[in-house]
Amino acid sequence: MLRSLATRKYPDILKKLLVRDLREGGRLAIVYGPQGSGKTTLLEWVARGVYEIYGPDEVIIWRGQEDCLWADFLEMGIPVRILYLGPEPIIVDGITGEPVGLDVPIVPVETPQAVLDACHPDYVNVLYIHATDPLDFTARWLEVFKLLRYKPHGWVSLFFDEIEDLAPANAQGELWNLNKEIARMVKEFRKNLTSLYAATQNHFDLDFRVKGKFQFKIYLAGAIVPDKSRVWQKAVDALPKGWGWVEGTKFEPFCFDPLPKGPKLKVLNYAI
């Protein structure tokens, strides 16, 4: 149930994305928009909402990337834990390149199957999965997705920025098959109380089978709207920065504010 949303000024869209109702299950939402349109910021809004509203009742998993945007959560006073599958991530200052010491737990995970047990509620659990190439990246994340599907658990929300890395459009060979499996797992998320909040610049960069599974499609200013969408391209073109349209709910534009920015950090050994 949605608790205490009135206490903070949340963007209206969040109220829909943050509903937790057993009959409806997990929420699947994807954010589209060009570079700098606020996709990551909107994902951070959702993650902050989950943390503030559901705290100990929900596990938050945030995809770890080379650019450590999770540092924004530290700036917002939200505790972060780093989980890694592979070599220990080397976190450096994004400008000087000097290693930084952070007061953040950095926890090794032995196998994809151990990921959920390593996650703690009341934190943003940043998950770094080491991969040798894009195929390996998708294969390893698929293991985690399978786990989220089959293991009986409470509410989980998974934040996947730049999801085209996971399921790129026009994949060939084995990656094509893996994308199909990813789409199958995502479809099952809802009834297993897993929410997926994803972002990518262009809808055509994402595998069409995965793309088709999202119940909410959010177009930020400058986004390219697919032909068959019920949202008008003209309406999206007219949006100022910080605004968006949602497909999958009542038609209305929404706006969101910027969030505090954390220190610029980089992880050296987790680029795919």
Ligand SMILES: Nc1ncnc2c1ncn2[C@@H]1O[C@H](COP(=O)(O)OP(=O)(O)OP(=O)(O)O)[C@@H](O)[C@H]1O
């Ligand atoms: N609602 C907003 N109003 C004004 N500025 C914003 C808003 N949301 C984000 N910004 C600012 O715009 C910049 C880009 O935001 P953000 O990184 O979220 O965009 P993005 O779509 O994820 O970009 P990229 O494609 O490069 O990852 C940041 O400096 C951020 O603080």
Ligand SMILES: [Mg+2]
């Ligand atoms: Mg971004």
